[in-house]
Amino acid sequence: MTQSTGKRLLQYALTAKKTFIAALLLLTIGVAAELAGPFIAKNMIDNHLLGIEKPYYQTSSSEDAAEYKNNFYKRGDRFAGGEAKGQEIRLLQVGKSFYFINEAVSQAEGDRSFKDGELQIKYGDQISVYPAVKLSADELFAFYKPEFPGIYELVGLYAIFLVISILAEFGKTYWLQSSANQVIRKLRTDVYAHIQRLPVYFFDNLPAGKVVSRVTNDTEAVKDLFIAVLSNFSTGIINIIGVYVALFLLDVRLGLISLFIVPIIVLWIVLYRKVATKYNTIIRSRLSEINAIINESIQGMSIIRIFRRQKQSREEFEHLNDDYMKYQNKMLNLNALTSHNLVNSLRNLSFVLVLWYFGFGSLNGSTFVSLGVLYAFVDVLGRMFQPITGMVNQLANLDSSMVSAGRVFTLMDEPGEPVTDGSMPRYKGNVVFNNVSFAYKKDFVLRDISFEARPGETVALVGHTGSGKSSIINLLFRFYDPQRGTITIDGQEVTSIPKQWLRSHMGIVLQDPYLFTGTIASNVSLGDERISRERVERALREVGADKLLSHLPLGFDEPVVEKGSTLSAGQRQLISFARALSFDPAILILDEATSNIDTETESIIQEALEVLKKGRTTFIIAHRLSTIRSADQILVLHHGEIVERGSHDELMALGGRYFRMYQLQLGAGAAGAVETPVATAEPSAAPVLQPSLKQG
Known part of the structure; x- marks a missing residue:
């Protein structure tokens, strides 16, 4: 049973855990520095701005004291231990004005009013009246002046925390995105490496565009998860934790009231993802199908134009594109309904609750929270909704990324072929098929195939389409393994040899040779360090490629674009011959290398074939029977069985199926037509080279 997508993403995240941890530490420091602001503001309000209403005492020292009418007064909490206190006085605010009371005040909280030189305080049923003078x-x-040093210190402290917050934000963003890029690089590398390990038959039923979409689009969406989603969610979660710690430090009851936000957010995310996952699964699937149809259309553009299928191709694409847009719009509607609306509602509701329960009383001092606490609380609570908004805005990316990650991991869960390091000595190439039967699905395409190909021999396989020629080659390469019978090379069963070792001494030249983007030389060596430049040039000369490539401006360093579209069929074929020769295989497979070559080029290629076959066990899938007259052994296949075998002369003397096929082709040639494969032969070329040899 495979692990959940979340756990596997976590495992990938742990590959860059040091930078992730550093980013989260900086994030925590940044949040703490940012949340220090409201506490500094609370201190400034309660201890310095509103602290002026605390009891003052007359003092003889002018240090930290306010001068009023030639007397000095200092706040009671500013006196040092043992310092004498004189007459107590109070400064109380009524409306926008402050009043001086030259005596102690027993109860400062309550409704205040000033009239005719008297300040009245009503607290419940108790009314207190004090003579007062307006300041x-x-x-x-003068009374605020002693508070300035403390205010300056708090402002300086706030500036320090602000700098810390800025530096922490920079470090957090850099390290978080850097670690996310590391994770995605590893994920892409692992996906691509796994694709290299997938058995060839996996690609027979999966369009190339869909595979490309998994490696590019889906991993890019996972990148958004680590960069945008993880950044916002980690920032949001740590911010919310920090905010709640700050709220409870300010006032426990206020913190408890604000806890209602958390279950609402959790419930919201769960419900959102339930709906969004359904839409995103379809969206990612449609995107893969769009990539697949674009890839197919581009590769088959000549066929589309020739058979005038532009309209039908466009209609197929538009149908997929319209369906993609339909579900994108559904996601858009879902996001529009559930984004800022709920955040704003939560923010307003929380502020209303706090202000309704505590606000009015705090303004006149009748409740247990000070105005500084209330200000800090509202400030801190307000800071919580910014990360919540960031998290909500990333919900769409979160779900899309999780769906994409699931698709990537589904591909990676496909069983791959084991990779075995090392190599084996070059074998001689004695190939024996012993009662081999094979079926791709249910019906057997090969039945009781038995033959031996000795080292250095050339074995030709002939027969109509579907007779089993390519299936024999597929088994030889171990793209598939037979259900019955055994295949041995030099007496060793191929199933006991690691596939990489087995194939390292095999070479193939296809009907439609596949060239990679690069140069002619790089297409011969395929980037193998063991093949030197000298060896590449020698192989090209030995197969006669220099005759067809000599006119190119850069010679063997001439650039090759996708599939070698700027080169002729003969040039591409000679390059593939040189590739096979430079790797010096013990077993060589030729998939009718001259079937789509002009007569003049064919003579060069026939000479190259003789060079190529020398000293190797060679299998030829033959379409033109005239090209295999010199074969040591010809196997005639019909419906998956060997119906005739022998040399050309022996089979002609037999007068059977081979004789009739040869006479038919010879007759076509005698009639003046260019020698071509007969109707029973396999197609001469395929528009797109599949990763495996087609069944045939």
């Missing part, structure tokens, strides 16, 4: 702006400033 001018300069007199009030």
Whole structure:
């Protein structure tokens, strides 16, 4: 049973755990530095701005004291131990003005009013009246002046925390995105490496565009998960934790009231993902299908134009594209309904609750929370909704990324072929098929095939389409294994030899040779360090490629674009011959290398074939029977069975199926037509080279 997508993503995240941990540490530091702001503001309000209403005492020292009418007054909490306190006085605010009371006040909280030189305080049923004098702006400033050093310290502290927050935000963003890029690089590498290990038959039923979509689009969506989603969610979660710690430090009851936000967010995410996952699964699937149809259309553009299928191809594409847009719009509607609306509603509801329960009383001092606490609380609570908004805005990316990750991991869960390091000595190439029967699905395409190909011999396989020629080659390469019978090379069963070792001494030249983007030389060596430049040039010369490639401006360094479309069929074929020769295989497979070559080029290629076959066991899938007259052994296949075998002369003397096929082709040639494969032969070329040899 495979692990969940989340667990596997976590395992990938742990590959860059050091940078992730560093980013999260910086994030925590940044959140703590940012949340220090409301606490500094609370201190400034309660201890310095509103602290002016605390009891003052007359003092003889002018240090940290306010001067009023030639007397010095200092706040009670500013006196050092043992310092004498004089007459107590109070400064109380009524409306926008402050009043000086030259005596102690027993109860400062309550409804205040000033009239006719008296300040009245009503607290419940108790009413207190004190003689009071209104302070001018300069007199009030004198009492605030001793608070300035403390305010400057808090402002400086706030600036320090602000710098820390900025640096932490930079470090967090850099390391988080850097680690995300590391993770995605590893994921892409693993996906691509796994594709290399998948058995060839896996690609027979999966369009190339869909595979490309998994490696590119889906991994890119997973990248968004690590960069945008992880960044916002980790920032959001740590911010929310920090906010709640700050709220409870400010006031436990206020913190408890605010806890209602958490279950709403969790429930919201669960419900959102339930709907969004359904839509995103279809969206990613449609995107893969769109990639597949684009890939197919581009590769088959000549056929589409020739058979005037542009309209039908466009209609197929538009149908997929319209379906893709339909589900994108459904996701758009879902996001529009559930994004900012809920965040704003939550924010407004939380503020209403706090202000309704505590706000009015705090403004006149009748409740247990100070105005500084209330300000800090509202400030801190407000800071929580910014990360919540960031998290909500990433819900669409979160779900899309999880769906894409699931698709990537589904591909990676496909059983692959084991990779075995090392190599084996070059074998001689004695190939024996012993009662081999094979079926791709249910029906057997090969039945009791038995033959021996000795080292250095050339074995030709002939027969109509579907007779089993290519299936024999597929078994020889171990793209598939037979259900019955055994295949041995030099007496050793091929199933006991690691596939990489087995194939390292095999070479193939296809009907439609596949060239990679690069140069002619790089297509011969395929980037193998064991094949030197000298060996590449020698192989090209030995197969006669220099005759057809000499006119190119850069010679063997001439650039090759996709599939070698700028080169002729003969040039491509000679390059593939040189490739096979440079790897010096013990077993060589030729899939009718001259079937789509002009007569003039064919003579060059026939000479190249003789060079190529020398000293190797060679299998030829033959379409033109005239090209295999010199074969040591010809196997005639019909419906998966060997119906005739022998040399050309022996089979002609037999007068059977081979004789009739040869006479038919010879007759076509005698009639003046260019020698071509007969109707019973396999197609001469395929528009797109499949990863495996087609069944035939």
